[in-house]
Amino acid sequence: MADHDHDDHDHGSELSEPQLRVRALETVLAEKGYLDPAVLDLIVEHYETKVGPHNGARVVAKAWADPEFKRALVEDATKAVGALGLISRVGDHLIAVENTPQRHNMIVCTLCSCYPWEVLGLPPTWYKSAPYRSRTVIDPRGVLADFGVTLPPTTDIRVWDSTAETRFLVLPMRPAGTERLGEEQLASLVTRDSMIGTGLAKRPDAA
Numbered sequence: 001m002a003d004h005d006h007d008d009h010d011h012g013s014e015l016s017e018p019q020l021r022v023r024a025l026e027t028v029l030a031e032k033g034y035l036d037p038a039v040l041d042l043i044v045e046h047y048e049t050k051v052g053p054h055n056g057a058r059v060v061a062k063a064w065a066d067p068e069f070k071r072a073l074v075e076d077a078t079k080a081v082g083a084l085g086l087i088s089r090v091g092d093h094l095i096a097v098e099n100t101p102q103r104h105n106m107i108v109c110t111l112c113s114c115y116p117w118e119v120l121g122l123p124p125t126w127y128k129s130a131p132y133r134s135r136t137v138i139d140p141r142g143v144l145a146d147f148g149v150t151l152p153p154t155t156d157i158r159v160w161d162s163t164a165e166t167r168f169l170v171l172p173m174r175p176a177g178t179e180r181l182g183e184e185q186l187a188s189l190v191t192r193d194s195m196i197g198t199g200l201a202k203r204p205d206a207a
Contacts, residue, residue, distance in 0.1 A: 052121030055086055056169060057190035059119060060201075061183045063096075064174045074098060077169060086118045094119070097160060098171040099197070104155050105170045106143070106197035108136040109162040116167035120195060127196065137161075147198045170197040177204050 029035035059081055063070040073080040077096035094116055097105040109115065113128040126132050136143050140157045144150070151157070160168045172194040178186060181204070193199025 053119075053190075053192035053195065054187070055121070056116075056119035056192070056195045057187040058183070059084065059086070059169070060171060060190045060195065061186035063171055064178075064186050065183050070171075073171065081119060093166050094169060095160075095166060096169045096171050097158070099173045101152075101173070102154075102156060104144075104151055104157050104197065105168075106136060106140055106157060106159045107162060107168045107170060108133055108159055110134070110137060111163075114162035114164055114167060116162075116169055119169055120192060124192070144198065147193065149198065149200060170195050172199075172201040175201050175203050 026035060026037070030037050059073065062084070063073050069080065072083075073096045077094040080096075081094060099105055109127075110133050113123050115123040115127065117123075132143065137159055140159055141151070144157075162168055172190065174186075175189055178189065181189075189202045189204065191199050191202060194201045
């Protein structure tokens with residue numbers, strides 16, 4: 001896990017074996033006319049620019065600022081985010097888990113890379129890696145340390161395993177000193193990692 005990268009920068013230019021297989025499959029499908037590379041590029045761009053972590057950040061910021069929405073989010077996240085126009089296209093059920101001083105939540109998919117695309121965009125490379133998927137379950141504090149996060153020994157860590165039917169969104173703790181900030185300003189403090197549980201929301205002076 002020590003080689004993970006928060007910004008998904010690859011070290012070197014070589015593709016991994018799965019990436020090579022995907023590239024080869026794309027080439028074959030395109031040559032046979034089953035796949036339009038331009039359409040594929042548009043789909044990827046859509047998830048990177050229009051369906052990305054900023055959607056989740058908007059959800060978290062609204063939950064921080066609006067107690068009623070926060071209650072609705074924790075009770076039924078699928079319905080709550082749906083009210084904001086963030087509708088899942090794969091039929092998965094979204095569950096929001098709230099971080100508190102007593103409990104810190106982390107999300108993993110131990111079988112593959114199930115991920116709430118509608119609120120977090122494309123999954124980061126490290127989320128799909130075997131080391132993250134295995135170590136998060138057996139050594140969550142060690143994984144958090146790899147991400148530069150140290151929690152008090154009294155804070156319980158709970159790991160949630162995503163599935164094809166159920167996805168999770170972490171509601172990070174609201175940073176201190178943000179009482180006068182509006183939702184747009186609050187959203188700028190919410191990071192993708194904080195919504196997965198491998199990070200914390202940014203302090204106002206670090207935004």
